[in-house]
Amino acid sequence: MKFTVTLPDGEHVVNFDEAYGKRTLEVDGEAHVLTLLRVEGGRVRFTVDDQPVDALIAGDLPELRVDAGDGPVSLRVEESRFAEVRKISGLVTVRRGAPDLKAPMPGLVTRVLVKSGDPVDVGTPLVVMEAMKMENELRSQGRGTVDRIYAEAGEAVEQGAVLVTFTSEASPKERRAGGTIPRS
Numbered sequence: 001m002k003f004t005v006t007l008p009d010g011e012h013v014v015n016f017d018e019a020y021g022k023r024t025l026e027v028d029g030e031a032h033v034l035t036l037l038r039v040e041g042g043r044v045r046f047t048v049d050d051q052p053v054d055a056l057i058a059g060d061l062p063e064l065r066v067d068a069g070d071g072p073v074s075l076r077v078e079e080s081r082f083a084e085v086r087k088i089s090g091l092v093t094v095r096r097g098a099p100d101l102k103a104p105m106p107g108l109v110t111r112v113l114v115k116s117g118d119p120v121d122v123g124t125p126l127v128v129m130e131a132m133k134m135e136n137e138l139r140s141q142g143r144g145t146v147d148r149i150y151a152e153a154g155e156a157v158e159q160g161a162v163l164v165t166f167t168s169e170a171s172p173k174e175r176r177a178g179g180t181i182p183r184s
Contacts, residue, residue: 001017002014002015002079002081003077003080004076004078004079004080007075008073008141008142013028013080023036025048032048033047033048033049034048037052042057042058043057053068054068054069055069056104056105062077062078063076064076070139072139074099099142099166100162100164100165102160102161102162103129103158103160104159105131106131106158107129107132107156107157108129108131108157109127109152109156109157109163110154111127111153113127113128114146116149117145117146119146120145120146122139122140122141122143123140124140125138125139126146126164127151129157138163144166145166145167146164147164147165147166148164149164150162150164150165151164
């Protein structure tokens with residue numbers, strides 16, 4: 001099955017095939033062997049070309065947040081034919097700036113690493129959360145300026161709660177398309 005995966009760095013074509021008990025994954029034309037080891041809730045353990053990967057997955061298709069140890073990354077996964085229809089129909093949402101940071105899971109905010117007015121780039125550490133006895137450093141998925149911080153150290157938050165919003169060159173229409181609703 002052919003998928004289009006949209007990450008902050010652009011779109012990637014992913015072919016997934018399962019035949020005779022063997023799963024293969026082709027990313028942008030490069031083939032890999034995929035072995036699924038364990039799935040428990042949002043935690044997934046697998047190998048890609050015999051290299052182990054542990055990932056935490058939150059959200060619902062097509063919009064997901066995946067953390068494989070380098071901080072959560074927002075991505076969109078959809079069958080390529082649907083991605084093409086979405087593009088042709090003009091339903092493309094292009095984010096030029098940083099999407100608002102939402103809690104990828106319920107947890108406790110232990111540290112806020114930025115303040116209003118701070119410029120951020122892709123990968124800038126923003127907030128540290130403790131969830132399931134692990135500390136998770138949440139990072140920016142784009143460029144922008146910290147607009148407002150909705151969480152503070154010591155606060156328990158639910159999955160999907162807005163933690164940090166940004167200003168960028170994105171239009172108000174693009175920001176609405178991201179589904180941002182500030183938490184009071």
